[in-house]
Amino acid sequence: MKLLALETSTEACSVALHVDGRVLARFRHAPRLQTELLLPMAEELLAEAGLTLAVLDALAYSRGPGAFTGVRIAAAAVQAFAFARDLPVVAVSSLQSLAQGAWRVHGAGRVLAVFDARMDEVYAGAYARDGDLMQPLAPDCLCAPAALPAALRGEWFAAGNGVAAHEAVLRGQCDFTGIDATLFPSAEDVLPLALAQFAREGGQAAELALPVYLRDEVWKKLPGR
DSSP, X not given: OEEEEEEOXXXXXXXXXXXXXXXXXXXXXXXXXXXXXXXXXXXXXXXXHTOOGXXXXXXXXXXXXXXXXXXXXXXXXXXXXXXXXXXXEEEEEHHXXXXXXXXXXXXXXEEEEEEEOSTTOEEEEEEEEETTEEEESSOOEEEOTTOOOGGGOXXXXXXXXXXXXXXXXXXXXXXXEEEETTOOOOHHHHHHHHHHHHHHHOOBOGGGOOOOOSOHHHHTTSTXX
């Protein structure tokens, strides 16, 4: 299985390539530079593996939620690649990929993934390990940090920049077994989730590779909408 994954939902930019069990990855914390970095990083990985888009089996991307511009960049890039080579696409939640990273880096089996959504809100998702994959315990949501849904309260390892911005308020509703407020979602963690999803369901057509914002009223005000 040859799968290329893209992730730009936060301040980081990353690309990862799975080639028959081998994983190649590039990651860079680069606020506002994803547009310039993403395609060269993808080309570099493909060249390192001696591959072209034409031989890939599928593409994957982090669909959001996250920074509005960031989630659009990955979706647009994966659409362009998919249309060019008629490749199927797999969309993975950016919060789920962050939780997967918390498992890979810290061995965390229960993760509250939190992004700062600005406007005194957070994007949040609750995940638990099933085998080697982090699976959702509730739908990803947008909420005030002081008003987490009941399903997101409890004992968790907390990850993401939303924890850094709202740690005290979140601690008032949850028991944290650990925190990594500097952890970003990575394409390396999109890969295993996308591979499992592709094995179960196959991929989507390129035109369905869309970003997920959760805050639709703001998205509709973006230039070009």
